[in-house]
Amino acid sequence: MAADASGAAGDLVQVVALLAAGVIAVPLFKRIGLGSVLGYLVAGLCIGPFGLGLFTDAHAILHVAELGVVMFLFLIGLEMEPSRLWGMRREIFGLGLAQVGASIAALTLVGLALGFSLAVAFVAGTGFVLTSTAIVMQLLEDRGSLSTPKGQRIVAILLLEDLAIVPLLAVVAFLAPGGAVTGTADRAYAVGLALLSVAALVAAGRWLLNPMFRLLAAAKAREVMTAAALLVVLGAALAMQFGGLSMAMGAFLAGVLLSESSFRHQLEADVEPFRGILLGLFFLGVGMSLDLTVIAANWVLILTGVAAYMVVKSLVIYAVARLLRAGHAEATERAALMAQGGEFAFVLYAAAAGAGIIDGPTNAILTATVILSMAVTPLMVIAFDRLGPKATASTDGVEVPENLVGSALIVGFGRFGQIVSQPLIARGCSLSIIDTNPAAIRVAEDFGFKVYYGDGARLDILHAAGAATARAILICIDDRDAARRIAAIAKAEFPLVPVLARARDREHAIALLQAGVAYQLRETLESALAFGEQALRTLGDDPDAARAAMAEIRRRDAERLALETVGGVHAGRELIHGNASRARPAGDGRLEERRL
Incomplete structure (x- = not known):
């Protein structure tokens, strides 16, 4: 009994530490102009294994906190009616594919320059291409840019990157020793399972969700409606994970399917509090995961990698944006926001380690590189806001006054x-x-x-x-x-x-x-x-x-x-x-x- 009480008290201490870290750090960092994301990351580092040591398993927290990203994508999906999403198809499959393809090629070359073999350089660069959806979405929301045209173009690219994780994992399986010989049937099965998961989710969204919410609304049980909202989000995420897709993509599709529902605003109100708390927990977990011993042992390679990957990725993003007729200010802002690696890199690197493409120390170095890039991103955005070019609207077709007369x-x-x-x-x-x-x-x-x-x-x-x-x-x-x-x-x-x-x-x-x-x-x-x-x-x-x-x-x-x-x-x-x-x-x- 005493041991149980001691364990419960220890768990409560950790919960209090998480809440206190966010409550103290975020307002402080926002007050000094560094933003909430960096506040969470620093707070996580302070209470994690390499700070006060209140937590020893940061990855366990990350697994739970990824639900914050899931719920964020669900809320984004609620704003995306199918007609609007269809209208963004060129941005998703045109702009998104162009940026992802060019970035993979360029970052693979960076890996080769850093001394990695071709397969390792490809995996390292590909993981870094997958931008952090959580960080970019939070920064866009903080800047009030999420619903603007330039913000929607960034969302389209992020959606394509979420979709890209499936074929990229298949490529990792192909690159594994013996993968080219034995992986064909497995890949076909994985693709079929993914398509089946998407079809099942679409069918449930069209014919089951609205009738279910009507029945629950008639019961007038407010807490059951909240539970149903969480069930939809987490159930869709789980269905996509079973199909080999990302949980975030499943939540996004569920949101899109419910975007025209009469219960849309109720769902948004029910999910929003959980989204905010879990997303903050995600950033805390990322901060805790920053392994200072790995950085200390390989600091030259890691810092060189962070600088090289971020600079090259920024240049590629800027070039693609300009080629597709974005203005200089928008292209520069997009490069500053999306230069970092993201949470899906952890999934890709873990799969590559499991397949024998990269070893444990390399996985740790690449993971630290991605986490450090995520921590640097808020500072890059602050620098862009203060020093970068300011967007100017085009005056094409607009006349200037000349000798006007009026009452x-x-x-x-x-x-x-x-x-x-x-x-x-x-x-x-x-x-x-x-x-x-x-x-x-x-x-x-x-x-x-x-x-x-x-x-x-x-x-x-x-x-x-x-x-x-x-x-x-x-x-x-x-x-x-x-x-x-x-x-x-x-x-x-x-x-x-x-x-x-x-x-x-x-x-x-x-x-x-x-x-x-x-x-x-x-x-x-x-x-x-x-x-x-x-x-x-x-x-x-x-x-x-x-x-x-x-x-x-x-x-x-x-x-x-x-x-x-x-x-x-x-x-x-x-x-x-x-x-x-x-x-x-x-x-x-x-x-x-x-x-x-």
């Missing part, structure tokens, strides 16, 4: 500017519109708006856009610093033209008033006041009393804004439904309010 000049044609333009157009006002977003300009043209490319902070652009002859300049951009600069330039160069500006918040409103604008409005003020008035009515207030309350709030807000404006020269002016209220200092310093 009003609108600077910025986003959501705010589009709404502002509607009453002006309805009343027959002529508009000249400039914006710095070429993509938004092209979209506006599809709806009949003629928008010109131009930065309102440049005086020559303001002249070309007709600011000198306009009856008003309307600054509708959401960049507070740029809006203040434009207001100051416009008032200095065109003092007789009223400038109206969109403000982000109270501080920004004061800065605009100081810059000389005739009128400013915080972008959420009127919507919030209208919402508050409706809330009063919903709570039973008389409509007239609700309107009076809102009018009083507007009046007090205008007074406070005028007092906060330095010198009080430009008193706060705020909109009152159908009226404008102007508050300005009276001769005795008191605020006098007028109705326009």
Whole structure:
């Protein structure tokens, strides 16, 4: 009994250590700008066999934590309707195959240069080609790029690499001593089993999953729905593993099959907490697996290998991206994100070791090389963000302003500017519109708006856009610093033209008033006041009393804004439904309010 209690306490200590490591390291590393992934890796190294020694078997944790990658791919699959996935087929099988094929050839040459035999160099390079899905997905999510076109192209490549693990394992079996003679029947069986697993999963997704979730929903047992979500993810992963495919690919296919289900959002909410915890555990496990004794004994070869493999792989990724017409900034970012090896390399190296292609020490060296590359990747991405090229949108087909004339000049044609333009157009006002977003300009043209490319902070652009002859300049951009600069330039160069500006918040409103604008409005003020008035009515207030309350709030807000404006020269002016209220200092310093 005492031994059991001691064992249970030891297990609890390990659980607490895992949680504490993540809770302490991740916020700290994010605070200093190094990202959550590197925080997990360092935390794992600290509590692992080569740190505090709280864990002795990091690989056991990795086996469990791989479920985090599985669940991540399931959630990605939920966002990928079959039609959308079909639309990405060129990226998956075109861009993906091109990058994987070119990288295998180049990295095999790197292995030969490092002194490996041809078979070992091929296995080493091929394993390094398989990018870490977990790290890249997490970095894309942290950067908010997962749903962008460039992010989706990276996802397509990762999907192809997940698919590639099956033929690559078959090649490893072929390269094994005697594999060419005895492996044909086994390979045919493996391919057939993989196809059968995929077919079974697709059939279950189409005809079983939705009826099952309908029955569970009717039972109204919330915990059973959560259990069913986990059952679907883990069951699909297990089915693919039995078929010789990756668990992550099985989870992804399950997500795709459920992407059009009415239970999609419920599944996403149920799986998300488990995904986050297990994915963090995966990174902790990778950090624990970094064998410092192997690195110390072979540090020259390992560091040389990390540098050579990452540099060559980056160059290949960049070249393939540029050949397939990606921009310089996107190609460089893709190279920085995908230069490392990944978790599937461990599977490939283990299979090669089992087949006798590589020995134990070589397996340890290659594994350490991959893990070290994974740890370096967040630093590479940080360096890219600070030093790399910034993406610039193409201005093909977009015109710049030249001798424009309009009743009003609108600077910025986003959501705010589009709404502002509607009453002006309805009343027959002529508009000249400039914006710095070429993509938004092209979209506006599809709806009949003629928008010109131009930065309102440049005086020559303001002249070309007709600011000198306009009856008003309307600054509708959401960049507070740029809006203040434009207001100051416009008032200095065109003092007789009223400038109206969109403000982000109270501080920004004061800065605009100081810059000389005739009128400013915080972008959420009127919507919030209208919402508050409706809330009063919903709570039973008389409509007239609700309107009076809102009018009083507007009046007090205008007074406070005028007092906060330095010198009080430009008193706060705020909109009152159908009226404008102007508050300005009276001769005795008191605020006098007028109705326009």
